Amino acid sequence: MPSPTTSAPDRGRAADGDPPGSCDLVVVGAGIVGLAVAREALTRRPGLRVVVLEREDAVAAHQTGHNSGVAHSGLYYRPGSLKARLAVQGVESLLAFCAEHGVAHERCGKVVVATRSEEVPRLDELERRGRANGVPGLQRLDPAGIRRHEPHVRGVDGLWSPGTGIVDFAGASRALAADVRARGGALHLGREVLGAARSGDGVHVRHRPRGATGAPDVLRARRAIVCAGAWADALAPRGAAPADGDVRVVPFRGAYRVLRPEAASLVRGLVYPVPDPDLPFLGVHLTRGTDGEVHAGPTALLVGARDAYRLTRVRRRDLGATVRWPGTWRMARTWWRTAGGEVHRTVSRRAMAAELARMVPDLRAADLLPGPAGVRAQALRRDGGLVDDFVLDGDDRTLHVRNAPSPAATASLALAAEIVDRAEASFGLEPTQRWGATGGRAALERRGGGAAAPGLSRARAAPGRARWRTGP
């Protein structure tokens, strides 16, 4: 399945052999967040034994490789939120990383277009948020100003965000993976994590090759950071969760259409409608990718599998988890009318074209060709509320990234720094003794250590949760 951000996710299997029996830090998930976390930990602590376990045979196999490819400038997010801070910081570090590592990217800017006067107050609010968040270079546009940036776009009012860009996120993930390996980390693809239990001073992580049925292997890790995207809740412990922690991930499929080559010149860069503040991820936009193709979309449809790249894919376990969660029904009661519009835009290219033609009047339904799809991991509270901000939660040995929706790809490097800060603060990431079958005192001494690291003694003192495991 080609993705909007790349035509060929990394298929190369790691040459790291079988996973080791022990490590200092295990990172679960090789999406852009997990890879950025592994790199950040290795950058801060050279010599740390970091192992990344990823179920798929490729990095960026899920959300990271199936998104709009936009490096957001930080315009949309509630001032003071993690999203706002980390997007504004993250876009700069991401684009710098791409430049340094030869990853396709461009700072092309974005136009947000109000097509009706009723939308202008919401555009005002967007501008206010952007300025409060410190987004650089924002400019209000009159209709002529909109046409100067995007000659085929019409609107009554507009906002220009020159800091917004486009990135090949799968390419960025491959570059992060290469950097993790270059810094001595190990990346094991095709390894599904089944769960973990506290043991001794660390966690014992059960994993096995994807699709295998035998007894799992055990990785004895001193500390763990779980970045499992749409499966975040499946691996997280239940109960005693903090505010916004007791959530379930519901999958929303986002379908794109591609503008046929003759119509691609209707769009220079990124053209967005004014978002609904209650549902900021809705609203189809036009985005030119780093490969020059223009994508229209995405729609947002609640689906029956966390990997529903085909609309017809249903997994009993995913569907059961969605249906059993009270928040799903509460959300459905609130948003059923909106959901109807999304179904319509998904199945009817005329409906999607009509929506887009409000911004680009020359666009016709015949200009829209079938395109790829992504599946958003949306955390949903028990009361039916959508969790908007990033959610990080953990105990004295494990940190779980519970919710990392858009713009987590943009913010990935800054988010990773935040995650590693929190990990350092709550459990420490000092390399420590190689305990287990061959570990113990001798290994500790080989590494030049002696006394237990401060993080370790903190870990002994703190209670923490007993185990985390798969199963929504």
Ligand SMILES: Cc1cc2nc3c(=O)[nH]c(=O)nc-3n(C[C@H](O)[C@H](O)[C@H](O)COP(=O)(O)OP(=O)(O)OC[C@H]3O[C@@H](n4cnc5c(N)ncnc54)[C@H](O)[C@@H]3O)c2cc1C
């Ligand atoms: C349609 C769409 C459009 C988007 N547009 C943008 C955009 O333009 N800009 C932007 O910044 N963001 C965008 N996003 C959001 C962005 O893609 C995500 O926030 C980001 O990719 C999350 O990265 P991640 O590493 O947390 O998750 P993922 O990329 O989903 O990675 C999680 C990884 O964990 C692995 N995993 C899960 N369970 C296990 C297990 N048990 N064992 C081993 N491995 C496991 C999975 O296989 C997966 O590879 C979009 C998302 C979607 C779906």
